[in-house]
Amino acid sequence: MKNYAVSLAVAACAAAIWILLSTPDAGFDPQKVLARGRAITSRSWEFGTFTEALLEFYDRDLTVFGSDPFPRGRIPRVADPSKVEGLAYARSVIWTNGTDLLVDGEGSAADPASLGRAALLLSQYDGTYYEAAMRQADFLMKKATRFQVNVTHSAISHREEPPELWGDFIYMVPPFLAYYSVAVQEMRILETAVLQCQLYNAVLRTSISLDDGQTCHGLWRHIISEPAELEPGVCCSDPDVWLTSNAWAVAGMTRVLATILKWRPPPDSSIDRVQYDTFRSGSTAALKGIIDAMLQCTVKQRRDEKSGLLKNYLDGLSHRSAAWTYGDAAGTALMASAAYRLAVLLPEVYGVPSFLDWAEQNRRAVAKHVSHDGRVSPVADVGHVPSKNPVNQTSEGQSMAILMYSAWRDCMAAGVCRRNVRLWDTISTWW
Numbered sequence: 001m002k003n004y005a006v007s008l009a010v011a012a013c014a015a016a017i018w019i020l021l022s023t024p025d026a027g028f029d030p031q032k033v034l035a036r037g038r039a040i041t042s043r044s045w046e047f048g049t050f051t052e053a054l055l056e057f058y059d060r061d062l063t064v065f066g067s068d069p070f071p072r073g074r075i076p077r078v079a080d081p082s083k084v085e086g087l088a089y090a091r092s093v094i095w096t097n098g099t100d101l102l103v104d105g106e107g108s109a110a111d112p113a114s115l116g117r118a119a120l121l122l123s124q125y126d127g128t129y130y131e132a133a134m135r136q137a138d139f140l141m142k143k144a145t146r147f148q149v150n151v152t153h154s155a156i157s158h159r160e161e162p163p164e165l166w167g168d169f170i171y172m173v174p175p176f177l178a179y180y181s182v183a184v185q186e187m188r189i190l191e192t193a194v195l196q197c198q199l200y201n202a203v204l205r206t207s208i209s210l211d212d213g214q215t216c217h218g219l220w221r222h223i224i225s226e227p228a229e230l231e232p233g234v235c236c237s238d239p240d241v242w243l244t245s246n247a248w249a250v251a252g253m254t255r256v257l258a259t260i261l262k263w264r265p266p267p268d269s270s271i272d273r274v275q276y277d278t279f280r281s282g283s284t285a286a287l288k289g290i291i292d293a294m295l296q297c298t299v300k301q302r303r304d305e306k307s308g309l310l311k312n313y314l315d316g317l318s319h320r321s322a323a324w325t326y327g328d329a330a331g332t333a334l335m336a337s338a339a340y341r342l343a344v345l346l347p348e349v350y351g352v353p354s355f356l357d358w359a360e361q362n363r364r365a366v367a368k369h370v371s372h373d374g375r376v377s378p379v380a381d382v383g384h385v386p387s388k389n390p391v392n393q394t395s396e397g398q399s400m401a402i403l404m405y406s407a408w409r410d411c412m413a414a415g416v417c418r419r420n421v422r423l424w425d426t427i428s429t430w431w
């Protein structure tokens with residue numbers, strides 16, 4: 001009897017250790033999702049987002065979510081980019097032949113900037129990538145079309161003509177400018193990155209109606225252009241609250257926030273430490289304020305009942321967009337990814353059970369919408385604005401599921417998210 005109890009205890013310990021050391025199961029196979037994503041990625045922002053997904057999946061320390069993303073206050077050195085999946089991929093798509101932008105943006109100067117961080121990581125290995133990143137940053141800051149916000153301020157337009165502000169911009173440009181700022185050790189560019197988020201917020205922020213009839217203020221309209229009403233056939237106009245663009249914005253600001261929180265200008269830099277610390281606390285509060293308002297309304301809005309996913313448009317039942325609303329796995333995944341990242345960055349604010357539970361509900365709903373061959377669907381159709389019908393796969397949807405996977409894995413590794421494994425499911429697979 002005694003021996004039996006001892007064996008049982010040993011088996012239980014072994015099981016516990018095995019569970020702790022094994023790769024956590026997100027409910028889907030990330031390798032299949034990546035393989036599918038690689039096969040269908042072809043446009044500028046898709047290249048950049050897929051690159052970021054690869055970097056976060058394989059080489060966290062080369063992202064702003066690593067434990068020491070800026071060794072000695074600088075961007076990390078990469079000795080051999082061919083050994084880094086994300087950089088090997090980025091090298092195959094970035095243009096280094098003297099163009100203003102890192103790749104053809106199909107009318108957007110902003111989307112190619114999504115490859116900018118990879119170009120900077122490649123730059124220490126090959127200087128032509130530094131030149132390319134610099135041309136992209138200069139173009140955005142000095143030559144790109146501007147959207148006049150008020151008498152003193154203008155925002156960088158997401159597209160060339162007419163001036164248009166898209167929430168999507170926030171994932172493509174500010175994280176690149178923030179990283180560029182560290183690469184060239186210039187605070188002014190980091191300030192620009194934060195200011196763009198504030199200007200976009202000032203223009204795009206709106207109210208939604210929740211199912212209980214209350215209104216919630218904080219989420220963003222998808223696209224506002226100048227003039228506000230575009231002629232038919234002119235790309236693009238979408239004044240409603242699209243989940244994916246709100247997720248781009250929250251996730252983009254989270255990356256900027258991580259950059260600011262983790263960067264310490266090195267002692268030999270010309271940046272004044274006191275000035276930096278003042279900027280750091282001011283911009284952290286500003287970004288957190290915008291992110292909080294956006295997340296609060298997203299959390300409060302009801303999910304799509306059938307799928308358990310967040311809705312493609314969040315305006316509410318009484319709004320016209322309700323006619324074309326469905327559960328969207330892509331936007332849901334990117335929102336969840338930002339939630340896990342925020343929980344690790346600022347655990348006292350976002351590492352709370354109610355918020356983590358919400359992230360977990362999103363993750364589980366997304367996992368149920370990954371097919372056996374790694375296809376994430378239904379997802380918003382990025383080929384149409386507004387996006388009225390779901391499609392069965394998009395490149396960004398594949399990347400967003402990977403961003404969610406990596407953020408969830410890192411949240412558990414940080415001890416902020418709990419390993420919620422069902423012991424019996426695991427043990428039963430042994431026999």
Ligand SMILES: *[C@@H]1O[C@H](CO)[C@@H](O)[C@H](O)[C@H]1NC(C)=O
Nearest residue numbers: 094095096097098099100104
């Ligand atoms: C640069 O390279 C790209 C891709 O090879 C090509 O499409 C583009 O026309 C080139 N641009 C210039 C200015 O050479």
Ligand SMILES: *[C@@H]1O[C@H](CO)[C@@H](O)[C@H](O)[C@H]1NC(C)=O
Nearest residue numbers: 149150151152153198199202
């Ligand atoms: C213009 O908008 C920015 C961002 O909201 C704000 O900081 C600035 O004070 C505004 N300027 C004027 C003159 O209203």
Ligand SMILES: *[C@@H]1O[C@H](CO)[C@@H](O)[C@H](O)[C@H]1NC(C)=O
Nearest residue numbers: 371373375377390391392393
């Ligand atoms: C996915 O959609 C495409 C185009 O709409 C269609 O051709 C294809 O058959 C669909 N695939 C699946 C597995 O539903």
